[in-house]
Amino acid sequence: MNGPEILFYIPLFGGLPVTETLVNSWIVMAFLIVLSLWLTHDMKKQHISKKQAVVETVVRMLYQLVGDTMGEDRLYFTPYIGTLFLFTLCANLMGLLTFRSPTADLNTTAAFAIIFFGLVQVFSIKANGLKNRIKGFAEPVPVVLPLNIVGEFSTPIALALRLFGNMASGIVVTSLLYQALTWVSNLVFGSITSFPVFAVGLPAVLSIYFDLFTGCMQAFIISMLTMVFVSMAMD
Protein backbone atom coordinates (compact mmCIF):
# COMPACT_ATOMS: atom_id res chain seq x y z
CA MET A 1 0.00 0.00 0.00
CA ASN A 2 1.44 3.33 -1.05
CA GLY A 3 1.66 6.33 1.20
CA PRO A 4 1.10 9.87 -0.05
CA GLU A 5 3.00 10.67 -3.21
CA ILE A 6 5.95 13.04 -2.97
CA LEU A 7 5.31 15.96 -5.32
CA PHE A 8 8.46 18.02 -4.80
CA TYR A 9 11.27 18.71 -2.40
CA ILE A 10 11.94 21.98 -0.59
CA PRO A 11 15.68 22.50 -0.91
CA LEU A 12 16.23 23.07 2.79
CA PHE A 13 17.97 20.84 5.33
CA GLY A 14 18.87 18.41 2.62
CA GLY A 15 15.47 18.40 0.95
CA LEU A 16 12.08 18.38 2.67
CA PRO A 17 9.58 16.16 0.87
CA VAL A 18 6.26 17.82 0.07
CA THR A 19 3.55 15.23 -0.48
CA GLU A 20 -0.05 15.26 -1.67
CA THR A 21 -1.03 15.68 1.97
CA LEU A 22 0.47 19.14 2.22
CA VAL A 23 -0.60 20.34 -1.21
CA ASN A 24 -4.14 19.08 -0.66
CA SER A 25 -4.19 20.83 2.71
CA TRP A 26 -3.29 24.06 0.98
CA ILE A 27 -6.12 23.47 -1.47
CA VAL A 28 -8.53 22.96 1.43
CA MET A 29 -7.21 26.06 3.18
CA ALA A 30 -7.53 28.15 0.05
CA PHE A 31 -11.03 26.76 -0.53
CA LEU A 32 -12.17 27.59 3.00
CA ILE A 33 -10.64 31.06 2.97
CA VAL A 34 -12.09 31.96 -0.42
CA LEU A 35 -15.45 30.50 0.57
CA SER A 36 -15.48 32.48 3.83
CA LEU A 37 -14.54 35.69 2.06
CA TRP A 38 -17.18 35.15 -0.58
CA LEU A 39 -19.90 34.20 1.93
CA THR A 40 -19.23 37.11 4.25
CA HIS A 41 -18.23 39.91 1.91
CA ASP A 42 -21.53 41.81 1.84
CA MET A 43 -23.47 40.90 4.94
CA LYS A 44 -26.60 42.89 5.66
CA LYS A 45 -28.73 43.19 8.75
CA GLN A 46 -32.04 42.92 6.91
CA HIS A 47 -33.19 41.15 3.76
CA ILE A 48 -30.26 38.77 3.91
CA SER A 49 -29.15 36.77 0.90
CA LYS A 50 -29.19 32.98 0.77
CA LYS A 51 -25.43 32.73 1.15
CA GLN A 52 -25.53 34.94 4.22
CA ALA A 53 -28.27 32.78 5.68
CA VAL A 54 -26.07 29.73 5.05
CA VAL A 55 -22.94 31.19 6.62
CA GLU A 56 -24.90 32.57 9.58
CA THR A 57 -26.58 29.22 10.14
CA VAL A 58 -23.29 27.32 9.99
CA VAL A 59 -21.50 29.70 12.33
CA ARG A 60 -24.45 29.79 14.73
CA MET A 61 -24.65 26.00 14.76
CA LEU A 62 -20.93 25.71 15.52
CA TYR A 63 -21.23 28.24 18.35
CA GLN A 64 -24.26 26.36 19.63
CA LEU A 65 -22.42 23.03 19.49
CA VAL A 66 -19.50 24.46 21.44
CA GLY A 67 -21.88 26.15 23.89
CA ASP A 68 -23.79 22.91 24.47
CA THR A 69 -20.66 20.77 24.81
CA MET A 70 -18.23 23.03 26.65
CA GLY A 71 -20.59 25.50 28.32
CA GLU A 72 -21.74 28.98 27.41
CA ASP A 73 -18.71 30.55 29.11
CA ARG A 74 -16.29 28.73 26.79
CA LEU A 75 -17.67 29.93 23.48
CA TYR A 76 -14.26 31.44 22.73
CA PHE A 77 -13.12 27.94 21.67
CA THR A 78 -15.51 28.04 18.73
CA PRO A 79 -13.11 29.59 16.19
CA TYR A 80 -10.58 26.80 16.77
CA ILE A 81 -13.13 23.97 17.05
CA GLY A 82 -14.92 25.32 13.99
CA THR A 83 -11.68 25.53 12.04
CA LEU A 84 -10.78 21.99 13.08
CA PHE A 85 -14.22 20.76 12.06
CA LEU A 86 -14.36 22.53 8.71
CA PHE A 87 -10.76 21.67 7.86
CA THR A 88 -11.22 18.02 8.77
CA LEU A 89 -14.57 17.80 7.04
CA CYS A 90 -13.28 19.27 3.77
CA ALA A 91 -10.10 17.21 3.96
CA ASN A 92 -12.12 14.05 4.53
CA LEU A 93 -14.58 14.80 1.73
CA MET A 94 -11.73 15.45 -0.70
CA GLY A 95 -11.61 11.70 -1.19
CA LEU A 96 -14.88 11.99 -3.11
CA LEU A 97 -13.11 14.19 -5.66
CA THR A 98 -10.29 11.63 -6.11
CA PHE A 99 -7.87 13.67 -4.02
CA ARG A 100 -5.96 11.86 -1.33
CA SER A 101 -7.38 13.11 1.98
CA PRO A 102 -4.80 15.03 4.00
CA THR A 103 -6.37 13.40 7.05
CA ALA A 104 -5.33 10.00 5.73
CA ASP A 105 -1.79 11.03 6.65
CA LEU A 106 -0.55 10.68 10.23
CA ASN A 107 1.33 13.98 9.86
CA THR A 108 -1.97 15.90 9.68
CA THR A 109 -3.76 14.10 12.47
CA ALA A 110 -0.65 14.25 14.64
CA ALA A 111 -0.61 18.01 14.16
CA PHE A 112 -4.22 18.14 15.40
CA ALA A 113 -3.23 15.99 18.37
CA ILE A 114 -0.29 18.26 19.24
CA ILE A 115 -2.55 21.31 19.20
CA PHE A 116 -5.05 19.38 21.30
CA PHE A 117 -2.33 18.44 23.80
CA GLY A 118 -1.24 22.08 23.96
CA LEU A 119 -4.82 23.27 24.51
CA VAL A 120 -5.35 20.78 27.33
CA GLN A 121 -2.14 21.82 29.13
CA VAL A 122 -2.56 25.56 28.69
CA PHE A 123 -6.23 25.81 29.57
CA SER A 124 -6.03 23.27 32.39
CA ILE A 125 -3.25 25.25 34.07
CA LYS A 126 -5.02 28.52 33.32
CA ALA A 127 -8.25 27.27 34.88
CA ASN A 128 -6.91 25.41 37.90
CA GLY A 129 -3.37 26.64 38.47
CA LEU A 130 -0.14 24.72 37.98
CA LYS A 131 -0.19 23.33 41.53
CA ASN A 132 -3.67 21.85 41.24
CA ARG A 133 -2.83 20.58 37.81
CA ILE A 134 0.16 18.59 39.10
CA LYS A 135 -1.78 17.50 42.15
CA GLY A 136 -4.57 16.29 39.87
CA PHE A 137 -2.31 13.58 38.49
CA ALA A 138 -2.18 11.91 41.90
CA GLU A 139 -5.93 11.80 42.32
CA PRO A 140 -7.96 9.99 43.51
CA VAL A 141 -5.03 7.96 44.96
CA PRO A 142 -1.29 8.48 44.32
CA VAL A 143 -1.00 4.95 42.94
CA VAL A 144 -2.76 6.01 39.73
CA LEU A 145 -0.09 8.64 39.00
CA PRO A 146 1.59 6.64 36.20
CA LEU A 147 -1.78 5.78 34.70
CA ASN A 148 -2.82 9.41 34.65
CA ILE A 149 0.43 10.44 33.00
CA VAL A 150 0.06 7.73 30.38
CA GLY A 151 -3.55 8.80 29.89
CA GLU A 152 -2.44 12.36 29.37
CA PHE A 153 -0.47 11.22 26.32
CA SER A 154 -2.67 8.39 25.17
CA THR A 155 -5.65 10.68 24.58
CA PRO A 156 -3.99 12.80 21.87
CA ILE A 157 -2.34 9.69 20.38
CA ALA A 158 -5.71 7.97 20.20
CA LEU A 159 -7.19 11.12 18.71
CA ALA A 160 -4.56 11.21 15.97
CA LEU A 161 -4.71 7.49 15.22
CA ARG A 162 -8.52 7.36 15.20
CA LEU A 163 -8.88 9.97 12.47
CA PHE A 164 -5.88 8.70 10.53
CA GLY A 165 -7.02 5.08 10.81
CA ASN A 166 -10.53 5.81 9.67
CA MET A 167 -9.53 7.86 6.68
CA ALA A 168 -6.56 5.68 5.66
CA SER A 169 -8.62 2.52 5.99
CA GLY A 170 -11.06 4.00 3.48
CA ILE A 171 -8.23 4.28 1.01
CA VAL A 172 -6.96 0.79 1.83
CA VAL A 173 -10.36 -0.85 1.53
CA THR A 174 -11.19 1.00 -1.67
CA SER A 175 -7.89 0.06 -3.30
CA LEU A 176 -8.23 -3.54 -2.13
CA LEU A 177 -11.71 -3.61 -3.60
CA TYR A 178 -10.46 -2.24 -6.91
CA GLN A 179 -7.77 -4.91 -7.00
CA ALA A 180 -10.25 -7.64 -6.16
CA LEU A 181 -12.78 -6.46 -8.72
CA THR A 182 -10.07 -6.16 -11.37
CA TRP A 183 -8.95 -9.66 -10.57
CA VAL A 184 -12.51 -11.02 -10.85
CA SER A 185 -13.04 -9.08 -14.09
CA ASN A 186 -9.91 -10.56 -15.58
CA LEU A 187 -10.99 -13.99 -14.47
CA VAL A 188 -14.40 -13.69 -16.13
CA PHE A 189 -13.77 -11.41 -19.10
CA GLY A 190 -10.00 -11.80 -19.33
CA SER A 191 -10.14 -13.39 -22.76
CA ILE A 192 -12.31 -10.56 -24.14
CA THR A 193 -11.03 -7.37 -22.58
CA SER A 194 -8.58 -6.17 -19.95
CA PHE A 195 -11.07 -3.49 -18.83
CA PRO A 196 -12.09 -4.14 -15.18
CA VAL A 197 -15.83 -4.41 -15.84
CA PHE A 198 -16.79 -5.13 -12.21
CA ALA A 199 -14.82 -2.11 -10.98
CA VAL A 200 -17.53 0.16 -12.36
CA GLY A 201 -20.25 1.16 -9.87
CA LEU A 202 -19.60 -0.83 -6.74
CA PRO A 203 -16.59 1.23 -5.52
CA ALA A 204 -18.71 4.38 -5.88
CA VAL A 205 -21.27 2.96 -3.46
CA LEU A 206 -18.55 2.04 -1.03
CA SER A 207 -17.01 5.47 -1.45
CA ILE A 208 -20.27 6.99 -0.20
CA TYR A 209 -19.73 5.10 3.03
CA PHE A 210 -15.99 5.52 3.45
CA ASP A 211 -15.61 9.08 2.20
CA LEU A 212 -18.98 10.72 2.81
CA PHE A 213 -20.33 9.02 5.91
CA THR A 214 -17.04 8.29 7.66
CA GLY A 215 -15.71 11.66 6.57
CA CYS A 216 -18.56 13.61 8.17
CA MET A 217 -18.61 11.32 11.17
CA GLN A 218 -14.89 11.58 11.91
CA ALA A 219 -14.83 15.34 11.45
CA PHE A 220 -17.60 15.55 14.02
CA ILE A 221 -15.91 13.05 16.34
CA ILE A 222 -12.51 14.74 16.45
CA SER A 223 -14.18 18.12 17.10
CA MET A 224 -16.40 16.61 19.78
CA LEU A 225 -13.53 14.80 21.53
CA THR A 226 -11.33 17.89 21.43
CA MET A 227 -14.11 19.90 23.06
CA VAL A 228 -14.92 17.27 25.66
CA PHE A 229 -11.33 16.62 26.74
CA VAL A 230 -10.31 20.29 26.83
CA SER A 231 -13.47 21.07 28.75
CA MET A 232 -12.80 18.21 31.20
CA ALA A 233 -9.24 19.38 31.72
CA MET A 234 -10.57 22.83 32.65
CA ASP A 235 -13.09 21.58 35.21
Added chain:
Amino acid sequence: MSHLFLSLGNQPFISLDWQVVAQLLNTLILFLILKKILFVKVKEFIDARQTEVDKMYADADTAMAEAERLKNVYSESIAGARDEAQRIVTDARRSAQDQADAILAEARAEAAVLREKAEADIVSEKKKAVNEIKDEISDIAILIAEKVVEKEITPADHEKLIAQFIDRVGE
Protein backbone atom coordinates in the same frame (compact mmCIF):
# COMPACT_ATOMS: atom_id res chain seq x y z
CA MET B 1 -2.40 15.13 -8.12
CA SER B 2 0.00 12.59 -9.49
CA HIS B 3 -0.61 13.51 -13.11
CA LEU B 4 0.42 17.13 -12.51
CA PHE B 5 3.87 16.39 -11.18
CA LEU B 6 6.76 14.19 -12.05
CA SER B 7 6.55 11.22 -9.72
CA LEU B 8 9.19 11.30 -7.07
CA GLY B 9 8.00 8.20 -5.26
CA ASN B 10 5.85 7.89 -2.16
CA GLN B 11 6.22 8.47 1.53
CA PRO B 12 5.60 5.41 3.72
CA PHE B 13 1.92 4.74 4.42
CA ILE B 14 2.42 5.57 8.06
CA SER B 15 5.09 8.17 8.58
CA LEU B 16 5.88 11.13 10.75
CA ASP B 17 8.20 13.67 9.19
CA TRP B 18 8.72 17.42 9.03
CA GLN B 19 5.20 17.73 7.58
CA VAL B 20 3.82 17.44 11.12
CA VAL B 21 5.28 20.89 11.71
CA ALA B 22 3.96 22.09 8.36
CA GLN B 23 0.46 20.81 9.13
CA LEU B 24 0.62 22.30 12.62
CA LEU B 25 1.42 25.68 11.11
CA ASN B 26 -1.19 25.20 8.38
CA THR B 27 -3.85 24.47 10.97
CA LEU B 28 -2.86 27.44 13.12
CA ILE B 29 -2.72 29.77 10.12
CA LEU B 30 -6.11 28.57 8.91
CA PHE B 31 -7.43 29.00 12.44
CA LEU B 32 -6.18 32.59 12.68
CA ILE B 33 -7.54 33.50 9.25
CA LEU B 34 -10.93 31.83 9.68
CA LYS B 35 -11.26 33.27 13.16
CA LYS B 36 -10.88 36.76 11.73
CA ILE B 37 -12.81 36.48 8.47
CA LEU B 38 -15.45 33.96 9.44
CA PHE B 39 -16.16 33.21 13.08
CA VAL B 40 -15.62 36.50 14.86
CA LYS B 41 -16.96 38.48 11.96
CA VAL B 42 -20.18 36.51 11.58
CA LYS B 43 -20.65 36.12 15.33
CA GLU B 44 -20.27 39.85 15.91
CA PHE B 45 -22.72 40.44 13.12
CA ILE B 46 -25.26 38.04 14.58
CA ASP B 47 -24.79 39.48 18.07
CA ALA B 48 -25.17 43.04 16.78
CA ARG B 49 -28.41 42.13 15.08
CA GLN B 50 -29.60 40.27 18.18
CA THR B 51 -28.89 43.37 20.27
CA GLU B 52 -30.78 45.47 17.77
CA VAL B 53 -33.73 43.10 17.75
CA ASP B 54 -33.78 42.98 21.55
CA LYS B 55 -33.75 46.78 21.63
CA MET B 56 -36.57 46.93 19.09
CA TYR B 57 -38.64 44.54 21.17
CA ALA B 58 -37.94 46.55 24.31
CA ASP B 59 -38.88 49.75 22.48
CA ALA B 60 -42.05 48.13 21.18
CA ASP B 61 -42.94 47.01 24.71
CA THR B 62 -42.34 50.52 26.03
CA ALA B 63 -44.40 52.05 23.25
CA MET B 64 -47.19 49.56 23.88
CA ALA B 65 -47.21 50.28 27.61
CA GLU B 66 -47.26 54.01 26.85
CA ALA B 67 -50.14 53.53 24.41
CA GLU B 68 -52.00 51.50 26.99
CA ARG B 69 -51.44 54.20 29.59
CA LEU B 70 -52.61 56.93 27.20
CA LYS B 71 -55.63 54.88 26.26
CA ASN B 72 -56.58 54.62 29.92
CA VAL B 73 -56.03 58.34 30.40
CA TYR B 74 -58.17 59.13 27.38
CA SER B 75 -60.98 56.76 28.26
CA GLU B 76 -60.96 58.18 31.78
CA SER B 77 -61.16 61.72 30.52
CA ILE B 78 -63.82 60.76 28.01
CA ALA B 79 -65.85 59.18 30.78
CA GLY B 80 -65.26 62.34 32.84
CA ALA B 81 -66.36 64.50 29.96
CA ARG B 82 -69.50 62.45 29.54
CA ASP B 83 -70.31 62.82 33.23
CA GLU B 84 -69.59 66.53 32.98
CA ALA B 85 -71.87 66.90 29.97
CA GLN B 86 -74.58 64.95 31.77
CA ARG B 87 -74.19 67.21 34.79
CA ILE B 88 -74.31 70.33 32.64
CA VAL B 89 -77.46 69.16 30.89
CA THR B 90 -79.09 68.27 34.21
CA ASP B 91 -78.12 71.63 35.70
CA ALA B 92 -79.37 73.48 32.65
CA ARG B 93 -82.64 71.61 32.76
CA ARG B 94 -83.06 72.28 36.44
CA SER B 95 -82.20 75.95 36.10
CA ALA B 96 -84.53 76.30 33.14
CA GLN B 97 -87.30 74.67 35.16
CA ASP B 98 -86.56 77.01 38.09
CA GLN B 99 -86.58 79.98 35.79
CA ALA B 100 -89.83 78.90 34.20
CA ASP B 101 -91.37 78.39 37.64
CA ALA B 102 -90.17 81.82 38.73
CA ILE B 103 -91.55 83.48 35.63
CA LEU B 104 -94.86 81.71 36.05
CA ALA B 105 -95.09 82.71 39.71
CA GLU B 106 -94.24 86.30 38.85
CA ALA B 107 -96.84 86.31 36.12
CA ARG B 108 -99.38 84.90 38.47
CA ALA B 109 -98.58 87.48 41.10
CA GLU B 110 -98.77 90.25 38.53
CA ALA B 111 -102.09 88.95 37.29
CA ALA B 112 -103.40 88.88 40.84
CA VAL B 113 -102.25 92.47 41.39
CA LEU B 114 -103.90 93.50 38.15
CA ARG B 115 -107.12 91.81 39.12
CA GLU B 116 -107.15 93.44 42.54
CA LYS B 117 -106.53 96.77 40.93
CA ALA B 118 -109.27 96.14 38.41
CA GLU B 119 -111.66 95.15 41.15
CA ALA B 120 -110.80 98.29 43.12
CA ASP B 121 -111.30 100.33 39.98
CA ILE B 122 -114.64 98.71 39.45
CA VAL B 123 -115.70 99.52 43.02
CA SER B 124 -114.59 103.14 42.75
CA GLU B 125 -116.21 103.55 39.33
CA LYS B 126 -119.39 102.14 40.73
CA LYS B 127 -119.25 104.56 43.62
CA LYS B 128 -118.54 107.39 41.25
CA ALA B 129 -121.40 106.36 39.02
CA VAL B 130 -123.71 106.14 41.98
CA ASN B 131 -122.69 109.62 43.06
CA GLU B 132 -123.23 110.97 39.56
CA ILE B 133 -126.57 109.35 39.44
CA LYS B 134 -127.32 110.86 42.83
CA ASP B 135 -126.46 114.32 41.52
CA GLU B 136 -128.49 113.76 38.35
CA ILE B 137 -131.40 112.52 40.25
CA SER B 138 -131.25 115.41 42.67
CA ASP B 139 -131.23 117.86 39.77
CA ILE B 140 -134.15 116.07 38.19
CA ALA B 141 -135.92 115.93 41.48
CA ILE B 142 -135.47 119.63 41.96
CA LEU B 143 -136.84 120.29 38.53
CA ILE B 144 -139.76 118.04 39.18
CA ALA B 145 -140.38 119.53 42.54
CA GLU B 146 -140.24 123.05 41.13
CA LYS B 147 -142.75 122.01 38.54
CA VAL B 148 -144.91 120.46 41.21
CA VAL B 149 -144.91 123.17 43.81
CA GLU B 150 -144.41 125.93 41.39
CA LYS B 151 -142.63 127.84 43.93
CA GLU B 152 -139.30 128.48 45.17
CA ILE B 153 -138.34 126.38 47.97
CA THR B 154 -135.65 127.31 50.27
CA PRO B 155 -132.38 125.62 49.96
CA ALA B 156 -133.01 124.06 53.34
CA ASP B 157 -136.25 122.51 52.26
CA HIS B 158 -134.53 121.57 49.14
CA GLU B 159 -131.87 119.66 50.84
CA LYS B 160 -134.37 117.96 53.06
CA LEU B 161 -136.46 116.83 50.13
CA ILE B 162 -133.47 115.48 48.27
CA ALA B 163 -132.29 113.53 51.20
CA GLN B 164 -135.70 112.01 51.69
CA PHE B 165 -135.85 111.15 48.00
CA ILE B 166 -132.49 109.63 47.80
CA ASP B 167 -133.05 107.59 50.86
CA ARG B 168 -136.10 106.19 49.24
CA VAL B 169 -134.30 105.56 45.98
CA GLY B 170 -131.30 103.97 47.73
CA GLU B 171 -133.53 101.41 49.43
